Amino acid sequence: MSISIFKLNNNCYHIYDSYGGGLWEFNLSEIKLFLTILDINQKKKILNHMNINACYDNKYKLAEINDMISFIENEEITQNTTFAAKAVIDRLNYYDNGIITAPFTIIEVSRLCNYNCYWCFLDYKDPKVDVALSLNDLIKFVVDPMIDIGSIHWGITGGEPSLTLEKTLKLSKYIKEVTIRKFNLEPNIMLFTNGHYLSKNAILYKDAGISTVHVSLSSANEEQELKLRRPPKNENSYLEVINGIKECKKIGLNVNLNSVIINDIGYGSNINTMPLMYELANTLDVDLFDLNLACPSGEAKRNCITFSKKDYKKITLNEQRCSKRLKPFIKYCCATGNLEENRDISCGSGIIEFYVDYIGNTFPCNNLTDDSLKCDQQTVKEKSIESIWFNSEILRQLRQYDKFFVNDECGKCIYRGFCVGSCIARIWHQYGLLNLNKRPEYCYLNEFEKEG
Secondary structure, three states, rough: OOEEEEEEOOOOEEEEEEEOEEEEOOOOOHHHHHHHEEEEEEHHHHHHHOHHOOOOOOOOOOOHHHHHHHHHHHHHHOOOOEOHHHHHHHHHHHHHOOEEEOOOEEEEOOOOOOOOOOOOOOOOOOOOOOHHOOOHHHHHHHHHHHHHEOOOOEEEOOOOHHHHHHHHHHHHHHHHHHHHHHOOOOOOOEEOOOOHHHHHHHHHHHHOOOOEEEEOOOOOHHHHHHHHOOOOOOHHHHHHHHHHHHHHHHOOOOEEEEEEEEOOOOOOOOOOOOHHHEEEEEEHHHEEEEEOOOOOOHHHHHHHOOHHHHHHHHHHHHHHHHHHHHOOOOEEEEOOOOOOOOOOOOOEOOOEEEEEEOOOOOEEEOOOOOOOOOOOOOOOOOOOHHHHHHOHHHHHHHHHOOOOOOOHHHHHOOOOOHOOOOOOOHHHHHHHOOOOOOOOOOHHOOOOOOOO
């Protein structure tokens, strides 16, 4: 969960938790106090000691401070943010109406990849390194301006970022150094990798400031993993990931283990071996186990990865049985989503997530990279990235959190978690829509009803 803040007018602000479903209304005085408390809580991670009631220089009465702290605790407003509170405080008078907080900014350092996964979200891979934004370009046009508006949560991805290792390490190191210098905060930098040379590179990632490694594995069965991921000849993607995770845990890097479920498109399916992935997550003591249905974009769409009613039953049964056996400290994101009936769309695309591809195009998230969904037709070299983030028309549409609801029929459907969940990207790729305010003419339920 993470919060964003929206300005409605000069004396009305909304704090919005897109994933948790929370919405709170504050006036100007209240939002300033909230941000001040948040700023202190963020800095405690570095300063080690802080008497929160003694940090306000008599700007607020003690009763006001305690009331706000109690409100935050009682309402369970998350303190996890993608932004530095101080940046928002410093710029509060300059914002127009709309979002005023910075996102989780994901940077695609290149489009190079040495694997050929059947479900890759990318529409294509580009072997030409020279067309990608240089390190200096990334710093000038992406990192510096986004840090200025408060970004403290970053993702570095590809392609495979280890194939441009020097660029990846220098980028992470720069983000860390500048963030600490500007906000006295350590940024959360996440590396998205297929695990290539992870055991060898782990210490390099840590030294460069990367805090979390998000690594993919298709199957806990070695033979199946190699068949599905198609790594380079003589490279064992299974052992690379296993040994890499062990090394990451040994040196103190957080590890998110990601596994994408696919049906059998002629190369086998990992549905039946799902229970082994849960066991492996336990054995490796990962920090998060992220299980996903293949999003019907990029390679997955071209390879027609879809799921039958039989697949659905197997997947949901495996999740129900196996999730209970995960160690309690392992965070778990299930594939089909345990959605309450009629739960509205709760998606961070364009609200807490922002994606910059290797040549500087911007998108709401990594799974919404269709040309028609560019945040702006100009790249970050042609138009300032902060202007795109705050003013993009497509992002304005996605930020209409009071309108992103689900029609009754879809909201009550037992297959919703399997079909689209609360993910706008899945809705878009399945039906060409950005909302579920009416049932699509063609949907999974139609096909499942045919199957009987």
